[in-house]
Amino acid sequence: MTFTQLRTFALVAELGSLRAAASALGVSEPAVSAAMAALRSDLGDPLFRRTATGIALTPGGRALASRARELVRLADRARREVASATTTARLRVLATAACAEHVAGHVVAAFTRRVPQASVDLVVGSTECAAAALAEDDVDIVLGVRPAPVPGQELNSVPFLRYQRVLVAAPGHPLVGRSPLSAADLAGHRWLAGPGGLETGSEEHRWARALRPDVTALDSEAEALEATRAGGGVLLALEHAVRDDLRRGTVVRLPVAGTPVTGMWWASVPGEGRSAPAARALQRFLTTPDATTALLARPERRARARPTVRVELWS
Numbered sequence: 001m002t003f004t005q006l007r008t009f010a011l012v013a014e015l016g017s018l019r020a021a022a023s024a025l026g027v028s029e030p031a032v033s034a035a036m037a038a039l040r041s042d043l044g045d046p047l048f049r050r051t052a053t054g055i056a057l058t059p060g061g062r063a064l065a066s067r068a069r070e071l072v073r074l075a076d077r078a079r080r081e082v083a084s085a086t087t088t089a090r091l092r093v094l095a096t097a098a099c100a101e102h103v104a105g106h107v108v109a110a111f112t113r114r115v116p117q118a119s120v121d122l123v124v125g126s127t128e129c130a131a132a133a134l135a136e137d138d139v140d141i142v143l144g145v146r147p148a149p150v151p152g153q154e155l156n157s158v159p160f161l162r163y164q165r166v167l168v169a170a171p172g173h174p175l176v177g178r179s180p181l182s183a184a185d186l187a188g189h190r191w192l193a194g195p196g197g198l199e200t201g202s203e204e205h206r207w208a209r210a211l212r213p214d215v216t217a218l219d220s221e222a223e224a225l226e227a228t229r230a231g232g233g234v235l236l237a238l239e240h241a242v243r244d245d246l247r248r249g250t251v252v253r254l255p256v257a258g259t260p261v262t263g264m265w266w267a268s269v270p271g272e273g274r275s276a277p278a279a280r281a282l283q284r285f286l287t288t289p290d291a292t293t294a295l296l297a298r299p300e301r302r303a304r305a306r307p308t309v310r311v312e313l314w315s
Helices: 003-015 018-025 029-043 059-086 097-114 127-135 203-211 221-229 243-248 277-285 289-296
Strands: 048-051 054-057 089-096 118-125 141-144 155-169 190-193 214-217 234-238 261-270 309-314
Touching (some): 003 018, 003 059, 089 127, 089 277, 097 141, 097 221, 097 277, 097 289, 118 127, 141 277, 190 221, 221 234, 261 277
Parallel strands (some): 118 309, 190 214, 190 234
Antiparallel strands (some): 141 261, 155 234, 155 261
């Protein structure tokens, strides 16, 4: 049994097809078939049988699939750690939508200035997928809403930013001028939000759950604010992000019980000593004065390139 055979089998089991596994590996289908034949012979189990739609794993194949995925993840982690010890530390960061839009890029850029050998990939993900992404070793750290652990998972989460959200609308909105506003008053009115909506697990999601709002998710919270100014609905906005609009009167705060809603963004890594050194370094950095300065500072032009950012909304 070789590692190449295990990696190939893990892909066959995951994708359900020898052809799909060959395409993912960039090899021919006969090469995949040969690797599987050698593995079957070594283990004395057929591992899978072909069906009209792909393959079906045997009981032995299902047992091996779980172990093979685990071994592949461990091997990939070992490669990254060896590489980071000799060259640069590659860090994979997943930020939930609102945190990604407002702060993640700034603090990651500040971290790379402090740790210049770090190479960072930043992706945007839904809160529902964050814990699974850590468990499957797809990312090293999650910034934003605190993930709910998957069964058997231990997470180490550190708070790094407290925020407040207020409900705002355009001056001509029908709700403006009515005080105080009840849940019944809000019923039937369109709510605007960024791509994550009212993110699951956040304080604003828990607060709004009883209201059952009709939420329209736009490409960004900046776009949602622009639509709110135009009278397109109400927005549960970050207070600091609408401070200038409130002062100019382009939006008006709605007096709703329970607002402002106070929430927290967290930096979460795997527990039980499974977190990557670079992830722990970023987690520690987020609690330092340098990180606070980066959060409060206005964006500015820099000669140094920003870290690699892949914008991808995971679901």
